[in-house]
Each structure stands twice: as C-alpha cells, then as structure tokens.
Amino acid sequence: MASVSEGFLDLTAAWQGRGVVVHHDAATGTWIFIAIHDDTLGRAVGGVRMRVYPTPEEGLRDALRLAEGMTLKWAAAGLPFGGGKAVLAIPRPLTAKQRKGLMLRFGGLLNTLQGAYATGPDLGTTPEDMKQIASVSEHVSGVAREPGWPEDPGPFTAAGVVAGIKAALRHRMGSDGFSGVRVLIQGVGGVGEPLARRLSAAGADVLLADVDEAKAFSLAVELGGSAVNPEAVYVTPCEVYAPCAVGATLNAETIPRLGCGIVAGSANNQLATPEDAERLADRWILYAPDFVVNAGGAMAFGLLHAGLADPEELEERVATRIGESLGAVFAEAAVEGVSPLVAARRLADRALGR
Numbered sequence: 094m095a096s097v098s099e100g101f102l103d104l105t106a107a108w109q110g111r112g113v114v115v116h117h118d119a120a121t122g123t124w125i126f127i128a129i130h131d132d133t134l135g136r137a138v139g140g141v142r143m144r145v146y147p148t149p150e151e152g153l154r155d156a157l158r159l160a161e162g163m164t165l166k167w168a169a170a171g172l173p174f175g176g177g178k179a180v181l182a183i184p185r186p187l188t189a190k191q192r193k194g195l196m197l198r199f200g201g202l203l204n205t206l207q208g209a210y211a212t213g214p215d216l217g218t219t220p221e222d223m224k225q226i227a228s229v230s231e232h233v234s235g236v237a238r239e240p241g242w243p244e245d246p247g248p249f250t251a252a253g254v255v256a257g258i259k260a261a262l263r264h265r266m267g268s269d270g271f272s273g274v275r276v277l278i279q280g281v282g283g284v285g286e287p288l289a290r291r292l293s294a295a296g297a298d299v300l301l302a303d304v305d306e307a308k309a310f311s312l313a314v315e316l317g318g319s320a321v322n323p324e325a326v327y328v329t330p331c332e333v334y335a336p337c338a339v340g341a342t343l344n345a346e347t348i349p350r351l352g353c354g355i356v357a358g359s360a361n362n363q364l365a366t367p368e369d370a371e372r373l374a375d376r377w378i379l380y381a382p383d384f385v386v387n388a389g390g391a392m393a394f395g396l397l398h399a400g401l402a403d404p405e406e407l408e409e410r411v412a413t414r415i416g417e418s419l420g421a422v423f424a425e426a427a428v429e430g431v432s433p434l435v436a437a438r439r440l441a442d443r444a445l446g447r
C-alpha cells in the first residue's frame with residue numbers, strides 16, 4: 094500500500110505517463126486529478142472516480158494507476174483510444190447541490206483540455222453526473238449522445254464479466270454451465286448488481302457482499318442467493334470470486350486465504366502488485382486480468398462513439414470479444430508457462446506496437 098510520505102512530486106516523477114492535470118476546487122475542497130497515460134492509439138478516454146481518500150496523494154496515486162489500466166484496456170479491446178482517468182478526491186460526501194456544481198466545473202476543466210481527455214462514469218459517479226458534465230462539455234464518452242443509446246455502461250461491463258467467467262470455466266473445467274457454480278460478488282453497485290442478476294438467471298448460485306450490507310441482503314433475498322459479511326469475502330468457499338468494487342483486494346495477505354478457483358470481476362487494479370499474479374498462479378487460482386475482463390462498459394460506449402456499432406448489437410459484440418480475448422490469454426499463458434497477467438500484457442503490447 095501507499096506510503097503516506099510520497100507526495101505529488103514523487104508520485105508524478107515515478108510515473109511513466111504523458112502528464113497529469115492537478116486542480117483544486119475551492120468551492121468544495123476537492124482535488125481534481127486528470128491523468129493522461131498514453132495516446133498511442135488515440136486520445137485518452139476513461140472514467141472519473143469520486144471518493145473520499147485518506148489523503149489527496151492517495152487520490153493522485155489512484156488516478157495514475159487507473160489511467161495506465163485504461164491504456165491496457167483499450168489496447169486489449171482493440172479500440173482506438175488512449176489511457177486516461179480522472180479522480181475527484183472529495184474531502185467528505187457532498188450535497189446534491191455541491192455535487193452538481195463540482196460536475197459542471199469539472200466539465201469546464203475538460204473544455205480547457207480541448208479533447209485531450211474524455212470522461213465517463215466510474216466508481217462513485219453516475220449516468221446522472223455524466224449528463225451534468227455533458228451539459229457544459231462535449232468531452233464525455235460515457236453518455237447517451239443519440240436517442241436509442243444506452244445511458245449506463247454498468248450492464249455492458251456485467252455482460253463482459255459473464256463472458257469472462259464462462260471463458261475461465263471452459264479453460265478450467267471444459268464446460269461453461271453455471272449449475273452448481275457459486276459466484277461471490279464483492280460490491281453490488283453499478284456493475285455488481287446487473288452481474289448478480291445475469292448470473293442468477295443463468296443458474297449460478299450468487300453470494301453477495303457489500304459494505305452496504307442491507308443492499309447485499311435485499312438483493313440476495315430477491316435472487317434466492319445468500320449475503321456474505323464483507324469481512325468474510327476472502328475466506329468464503331466459492332468457485333468464482335468476482336471483485337466488483339475497490340482495487341488491490343488481491344494481495345499477499347488475502348491470496349493465501351482465498352477459497353475460490355477463479356478470480357474474474359469488474360474492479361480496476363485488482364492486484365496490489367504484479368507479483369500477486371504469480372501468487373494466484375502458485376495457488377492454482379485462475380486469474381482473469383482485470384483490464385481484459387472489465388472492458389465491457391468502456392467498449393460499448395467506445396464502439397458507439399467511434400461509429401463502429403449500433404446499440405442493438407453492443408452486448409453481443411462485447412461478450413464475444415471479451416470471451417475470445419480471455420480464451421486466447423488463458424491458452425497463451427498455459428502454453429508459454431506464464432501467468433494470465435503476463436499473457437494479457439503481451440496482447441496489449443502487441444496492439445500498442447511495443
């Protein structure tokens with residue numbers, strides 16, 4: 094985890110990206126970071142995350158890491174965008190009015206960048222926030238630009254994760270049926286909830302955990318699944334663990350305790366360090382690299398904005414691509430004797446011409 098002593102300067106100096114915009118929003122006390130990691134394939138596109146961080150430095154660190162993840166995500170998905178991400182490091186939860194004001198000013202900041210970065214929703218921001226930003230700026234990718242376009246990337250991300258879990262089941266067990274398969278979903282928000290609904294409809298046993306325990310419980314009751322105490326996530330026996338909330342949940346402390354055979358979920362930056370991919374492999378846990386399996390929402394909106402797909406075909410396109418990519422990643426990893434993370438990075442590197 095982060096050492097608190099690392100300040101803006103150290104973090105920025107250690108980062109291999111294009112640049113980062115730092116802005117302090119005095120009205121709300123929010124630090125705004127816009128990290129542009131790479132523009133080899135196109136202009137930087139990625140979501141905006143809003144959170145209370147322990148320190149502003151943690152917010153900057155998150156933006157830098159998330160932007161790099163977007164570079165890999167677009168490259169692995171074969172879409173013509175670069176890696177970028179924004180963070181709104183709020184000092185405390187905002188009122189509706191403060192939030193709207195912040196979104197509008199963030200939109201103004203995007204305008205000064207003249208398209209070098211376009212935003213979308215991420216953890217802590219909603220389709221409604223995107224509408225606010227889009228009311229003042231055209232640099233919003235995660236928004237319905239035309240009638241008939243979807244408003245929320247979450248269900249597409251969920252569709253991609255379902256396809257990813259199926260690819261992992263095929264690789265591990267030779268078949269991708271969900272009967273008798275327990276999937277533990279950590280976080281039942283914008284992606285976790287639609288994911289739970291899809292998996293339950295497909296016949297999986299869903300185990301749901303959320304920091305909002307009442308939310309996990311009521312969804313579990315509705316779907317005939319069970320709720321899991323957030324503290325118990327890492328020791329609960331299951332076939333598939335799907336992290337769908339914060340990052341870095343796979344680390345030296347949690348991996349030895351995991352009770353799953355497959356990790357496939359939508360959270361960004363699931364591994365605390367790259368070595369955690371080896372730790373998972375040593376425990377014979379199959380890891381679906383986050384930037385491949387969680388690309389569905391970004392892909393869906395990216396395809397629309399680039400004029401490469403119609404709304405009706407999005408879900409199918411996303412699921413097919415993610416299922417095929419992960420199948421290829423798992424196969425390459427097995428043949429070459431490397432972790433799926435290494436194989437997925439090679440896939441992205443090839444697309445980036447590295």
Ligand code: PHE
Nearest residue numbers: 140213214215235246391394
């Ligand atoms: N938050 C999305 C992700 O991490 C990014 C995104 C969604 C970008 C929708 C554009 C449109 O993948």
